[in-house]
Amino acid sequence: MNYCILRTEKLTTFGSIAGSAKHNLREIxxxxxxxxxxxxxxxxxxxxxxxxxxAIKARLPEKRRKDAVxxxxxxxxxxxxxxxxxxxxxxxxxxxxxxxxxxxxxxxDNIVCLNLQRxxxxxxxxxxxVPRTKDGRLSAKDFLGGRKVLSEMQTNFWEQVGRPAxxxxxxxxxxxxxxxxxxxxxxxxxxxxxxxxxxxxPTLADRATGRARQMQAAHQVEADAHAHLVEQAxxxxxxxxxxxxxxxxAVAQLRDQVAELQGAKAEAARLAKENRQLVxxxxxxxxxxxxxxxxxxxxxxxxxxxxxxxxAEVGFWKREEAAARADADDLRRMLNPDPDRAAPAAKV
Numbered sequence: 116m117n118y119c120i121l122r123t124e125k126l127t128t129f130g131s132i133a134g135s136a137k138h139n140l141r142e143i144x145x146x147x148x149x150x151x152x153x154x155x156x157x158x159x160x161x162x163x164x165x166x167x168x169x170a171i172k173a174r175l176p177e178k179r180r181k182d183a184v185x186x187x188x189x190x191x192x193x194x195x196x197x198x199x200x201x202x203x204x205x206x207x208x209x210x211x212x213x214x215x216x217x218x219x220x221x222x223x224d225n226i227v228c229l230n231l232q233r234x235x236x237x238x239x240x241x242x243x244x245v246p247r248t249k250d251g252r253l254s255a256k257d258f259l260g261g262r263k264v265l266s267e268m269q270t271n272f273w274e275q276v277g278r279p280a281x282x283x284x285x286x287x288x289x290x291x292x293x294x295x296x297x298x299x300x301x302x303x304x305x306x307x308x309x310x311x312x313x314x315x316x317p318t319l320a321d322r323a324t325g326r327a328r329q330m331q332a333a334h335q336v337e338a339d340a341h342a343h344l345v346e347q348a349x350x351x352x353x354x355x356x357x358x359x360x361x362x363x364x365a366v367a368q369l370r371d372q373v374a375e376l377q378g379a380k381a382e383a384a385r386l387a388k389e390n391r392q393l394v395x396x397x398x399x400x401x402x403x404x405x406x407x408x409x410x411x412x413x414x415x416x417x418x419x420x421x422x423x424x425x426x427a428e429v430g431f432w433k434r435e436e437a438a439a440r441a442d443a444d445d446l447r448r449m450l451n452p453d454p455d456r457a458a459p460a461a462k463v
Contacts, residue, residue, distance in 0.1 A: 117197035118285050118333075119209075119277030120239075121269060122190040125255055129168050132186055132243070136164035139230050139241045152234035159229040167243055170227035174245040176253055184255035186227075187246050189217060192239035193282055209280040210240050216276050217242050220258070222249075285333065 126132045137143045141153055142164055161167040171186050191213045198206065210231055217226055221244040228243045246255040259265060273284035315330040 116283045117194040117281070119273055119280070119282035120190070120192045120194070120285070121272045123259055123265075124188045124190075125184045125259065126186045126188055126243075127182060127184055129172070129185065132168055132171060133164045135188055136161075136167040136228070136243070139232065140164060140167075141234075145235075147236070148232075148234045150234070155233040157231040157233075160226065161228040161243075167228050171243065171245055174225060174227065174247060176247075176251065179253050183253055184246055187244045187255060187258060189242040189244065190239055191242070192237050193277075193280075195237045197282060198237055205280065206238065209276065209282075210238075212276040212279060213240055213272075214242075216272060217244065220244075221246070 124135075126135065138145060140158065140163060141148065141156070161170045175185065191210070193209065201209075214229060217229075225245045225247050226242055227245060228241075230241045232239055232241065246253060246258050248254050248257050259268075269285065273282070277284060315333075317326065317330050
């Protein structure tokens with residue numbers, strides 16, 4: 116028998132949302148994913164962990180409980196044997212039917228991200244839905260509240276999506292317990308080599324009645340869900356490790372900045388001291404310059420006075436020379452009154 120598989124997980128913090136989205140959108144390494152097939156993955160809506168968080172935050176009411184479920188993560192897949200024998204078109208029809216079922220259940224606006232992964236063992240669809248009711252309340256209980264609601268959801272999904280694809284519904288009333296990703300994170304922290312659930316041990320009666328095959332199929336479903344949750348737990352652990360590394364780097368950077376600031380303060384104090392010394396030196400130099408300038412001015416005034424005195428003396432002697440010339444000219448005219456007649460030659 117080939118089963119349709121529908122799993123849900125409540126996400127109550129943006130940290131858990133970011134961890135899940137980083138894993139599903141391949142923003143962190145995924146050990147079980149084939150990197151050569153990642154290009155076959157498909158995403159609609161928010162295409163990064165940051166965008167998923169932002170889209171969910173935009174759909175949340177302003178007032179909500181502190182422990183409110185912020186988003187529901189849906190995992191939709193089928194038995195691996197079904198994918199092995201089913202055409203690509205039939206697989207696309209199955210996932211398209213699942214998308215239509217999700218949008219009808221939550222409203223298209225509340226489905227912030229759809230991510231189809233084909234790089235793992237079995238293709239699976241992951242969706243992030245904000246659990247807002249038609250009247251605007253944030254209530255995951257309306258969608259996932261209680262065993263009855265979950266059972267009805269599984270039945271409705273099988274009737275609307277699984278059965279048209281030729282898939283069987285999982286066993287109703289199964290006592291299998293599904294461990295949450297948070298529980299797996301705690302378990303993996305203590306035991307990184309956590310093993311998958313042990314296979315069933317059918318009795319002769321189970322084999323005779325055909326129940327053994329159902330038990331095996333149910334175990335396969337649980338094994339697939341286990342693998343997915345372990346991958347999520349690993350992603351969360353890796354995200355936590357990266358967060359611690361980032362925090363350590365931030366602390367180191369802060370220490371460097373503090374040391375740099377202290378060094379800058381010390382340098383500023385040294386420069387302030389040098390500036391004070393320069394101001395004092397400049398004051399002394401200014402005083403010395405003013406003293407020298409005053410001395411030069413005094414010398415200049417003395418030199419100017421001396422030059423003026425010399426000039427005055429030069430002027431006096433020029434006037435005396437001019438007077439002497441005038442007296443000589445007068446004597447010459449007296450001795451020779453007729454300038455046109457030449458004076459007789461002197462007899463020796």
